[in-house]
Amino acid sequence: xxxxxxxxxxxxxxxxVASHAIIDQAIGVIVVLGQIPPEExxxxxxxxxxxxxxxxxxxxxxxxxxxxxxxxxxxxLEQLTQAIDRYKIGGFVGHxxx
Numbered sequence: 001x002x003x004x005x006x007x008x009x010x011x012x013x014x015x016x017v018a019s020h021a022i023i024d025q026a027i028g029v030i031v032v033l034g035q036i037p038p039e040e041x042x043x044x045x046x047x048x049x050x051x052x053x054x055x056x057x058x059x060x061x062x063x064x065x066x067x068x069x070x071x072x073x074x075x076x077l078e079q080l081t082q083a084i085d086r087y088k089i090g091g092f093v094g095h096x097x098x
Contacts, residue, residue: 019057026060029067034084047083052076 027041034044045063049056052075059076066072072080 022057022064023060026063029063030080030084033067034088036084036088040087044080044083044087047086048076048079051079051083 023045027038027045030036030041030044031038034041036044045056045059048054049059052059054076062072062076063080066077
């Protein structure tokens, strides 16, 4: 019984660490793309998650894939652009048409 509980806790901690790493990397991408401070990068990621009703970790994963040249769902990309615009004058340098 104790082994099973420890094993489950270990699994949960591993997932949490992996999720945290993805979120931190996505914040880094947002900081670079938006040329904004890291604390604003966190707010951008949180805003996109809240406004699209998509889990933060999922949005972070999409941001990382976008940074690697893959498409990002239009609703998330629009919210990402708007969120960066809210936190930085001049807008999102990586958005098409800017």
